[in-house]
Amino acid sequence: MDEQRAAYDLLVVGGGIAGVTTAIEAAEAGLTVALVEREPSLGGRVARFHHYFPKLCPPSCGLEINYRRLREHANVRVFTLASVESIEGDSPEIEVTVCVRPRYTNPVAFDYGEWAKTCPVDCEDPFNYGIGRRKALYYPWDNAYPPRWVVDERAVDDPAFREWAQGDPAGGIDLDQRERTVSLTVKSVAWATGWRPYDASKLDRLGFGELPDVLTNVIFERLSAPDGPTGGELTAPSGREVNRVAFVQCAGSRDKDHLPYCSGVCCAVSLKQASYVRERLPEAEIHMFYIDVRTPGRLEDFLQEREQDPRITLHRGKVAKVEQVEDGLAVTAENTLTGDRETVTVDLVVLATGMQPTAAVEKLAARAELDENGFFIQDDEPAAHYGVGTAVRPLGVAETLQDATGAAMKALQMARRS
Template sequence: MDKNQACYLCKGCGLGEALDFDNLQEVVEEAGIGEVKFHDALCSPDGVALIQGDVDGGVNAVLIGACSSRVKNDEFNFGPQVIVERASLREQALLCSEAEYEGEEEAGEDRQMLAADYLRMSAVKLAKSNVPVPFQLELEPETALMVVGGGVAGINAALAAAKTGTQVYLVEKEGALGGFLGKMAKLAPENPPYQELEDPGLEALVAQVEADEKIKVYTGTTVDKTEGAPGNFTVTLTGGDSFRCGAIVQATGWLPYEPEKLADELAYGTSPNIITNVDMEAKAKGGDLGGLGAVAFIQCAGSRDQNHLPYCSAVCCTVSLKQAMLVKEANPEAAVYVIYKDIRTPGQSEEVYREAQRKGVVFIRRDEDYPKISESGGKLAIETKDMTLNDTVEIDELDLVVLATGMKPNNPKVVDAPLVALGMDQEAAKKLAAEAKAACDSWSVLNLQYRQGPNLPTLKYAYPDSHFICFPYETRRTGIYAAGTVRRPMRVTQAVEDATGAALKAIQAARAAAEGVAVHPRSGDMSFPEFAMQRCTQCKRCTEECPFGAINEDEKANPLPNPTRCRRCGVCMGACPERIISFKNYSVDMIGSMIKSIEVPEEDEEKPRVVVLACENDALPAIDMAARKGHKWSPYVRFIPVRCLGSINLVWIADALSSGIDGVMLFGCRHGDDYQCHFIKGSELANVRMSKISETLDRLVLESDRVRVEEISFNEVDRIPEIISEFMETIEEVGPNPYKGF
């Protein structure tokens, strides 16, 4: 595009007193922007009007030197056809620096150089940016929603979507709607005063579905094939019916933990009177509790156990309390025991616990060891350690022992195999890849036609999460959302809320695809990766490393991008060794040029330069908050925001070091079992790639200590100055970069 550029420098928030604006004007003009204007408060109505007036007069590329790009976004939004680049002079030059570097005059000089570098980098970014053009699907975008699973979550997701006017296809594998809700005798109290058991209410829900003309129901049906991408999924069902939809909600519910695996610990299978909580619910549903004189419930049967289910299933305690109350209702004289490690009753379920106590249920807190169960004369006996009495107790003459087994997601577990392309151990990679393929081939809910496999990627417990803190419902397949107990263990009221949230997110995803913009976390981003295919070497790095399955391959291994699946993280850009992938407003060339625009003082000036490539999701907010909190750090550090650490191309490190930069740090989100990375694999991939940087450093004859990766959560504000200070000490120890001046 032909750019008419202008720069606006703000003197507010103390910037006018701290910086030499005449010097900054010269810096901007030398960077190629001829028009530079000052204002005492650019975010004020007068300041915004100043810029808007120039935009109306033809300016279409605006550089603003003021506060962080994370604030005042509405004020500095001049429409989709105007490129706006922000230089963070307040947070990253003024607030974080202080007069402690060889006196006031020297400190002022360092701060001035800091501000000047940020303007240079921002000017380069402005020059290299172009207005993104939203991706448009070839076919008319589809906004209908498919919901797979007709239990409480699936039904409520369908009803919620239909209320917005969205067409819904509800697919249930059983012959009737209801899922496990249809098998429940009663619900634990869900409404004040949380003491009376409640009816499941399934009939009313099904009636609502049947009466809604926006919902088409398929029962006794599964998904045979799901092709396409958000806004253009084509679904084929068993039986041959097919339809297009814009997004999908998977609400396939849960499976009970296999009690057969508890044969050694809890004698399951040795007596027909040792049953699971699911069996107990069936007895209650059938009205088969009246003849019970003594019942014991054993909690955490296989849950919170590293040999079985390591996690708590959240609802088992409440379910056992409900079933204990049902036994008491059937026979008030029955002896009912609950043997537990910890009673966990989230929310208002504490009242259920109190009501069970009032009804005479006896609670025995056991230790980590499972109770010993034996049978004699058709009756069962339990021996366990009572932690309250600190003594062994024996309970005999039991008619029934109920094992509170946990919940597993009704979803195939997908093994994440390490990538051979990343240089990991070949044999280990092949073994895990084989496990991954076996897991995917065994069964599938959606039968996705993705190069990366037919199933949703999962966490280690088979839950199809993406970012479990910031983006509930989201899976690693854009436009596909998980709701209810397939996402995490939860009770009925939580599943209803979950279903509504997932349905609304799915509708947003379908509409975003129709508009050609991204969904979370870069909501509304109109850019998407573009491939210079003439230079592609078919290395498969982009297809293998994309966290979202946004890139398929043709028969010759050429990448086939699916832009509506893309989250715009740039991981493919960082992966590509040929650097053929770029965005209109984010590219390898852009960041590399920004790094090269930093002025590097001569060695004898003893002013080292360090570049920090900072993730915009966690690290950049932490940096801003640290500055506003009053933290100070070296004025020799320059921050460059990146979309994700996974988007970092190794050439940037080489560019920085070969241009005389003394050190490079990468600030990104945490990764691992409890990862925080907004793009799933970005931080992990960056760590793997950085482990290979030694090759580049060896080639340049530089120390490995000059490059460091740091994981930072957005709330770890106080760590920022500590990390920088420690790294600057390291740089001082290894000495100046020998490439200064070249």
């Protein structure tokens, strides 16, 4: 079913913190905005972080404020479970076709929390990067926006699920929903398509995917979060007691065979995660292997606080391999300048993997030039299509949100031109 063509000043693609910010800042500046997010809830990557550096505060705090701004603003139309199918034409009449996938539920005040526990079908849980499973009828996360239950599309045709769903106590489940397309005319498109963690299984000899207690930084965030699969308890997947943790910086970054660039945030992320360990396992020793510690600006204080912590040791060296040994995981690092080798044995290894722009791994409908790593090539001028935040360069949240606010300025100029 096609909806009538609707006109907006701005289309924002991607409902992570960058896209949400661009959308609401533009709307509050007087624009009409359509926000398209592929997942059932807004929040993107930061929704899966436990805390931000350097304040060690939860991302949901800022998201909550932005959600309220969105909720109360009639100028923003949010499409979740939606993706841009095609784009035709140029500003001020860019014609966009958006495909909206079914949620299989209608809004009801009833909360399925208790009943969903009886659901006989569960699915792999991408929110937790595949750790654990979730029920086929699920609430995306505690701070979900829109605040609605979803049926996992992988379970819709499962007879066991369909039979169970017949007992729906509130009449909110609607398995007959179908995909629909929406046609939009917009004056510019902000591509806030974000990033994904570099695939750590491509990293030879670092053990990810082979050794259970080798994790990545994004997975470690989930293990530290109170809404994560362990309820925030730091445990090694093998069940081994954790007394020693190693953080491996530049895992697949600053490396011509993987990501040649630096993601800029992984050092601060590991220092932050060192705090998670200190908080939960006060006796554990922490080793961080680095080439250069990159903590610009005020993050220097954040670094120094941790450098002074006797339980945190910083080792200069690039980790060459991680191996299972009798008493844990042996992390061997090579000092690239001196050639010296050093081995430290730990219980848990966290690979600080970098960011890869979404456009590096999938084709976007954007009419924009990309560099060989998938980042948008652009200047600061208004344009019909522009990348936002980590679509343009690897950035931390604070800088991403400067850029996201600035993207709304580009949208405003494009809207005023026409």
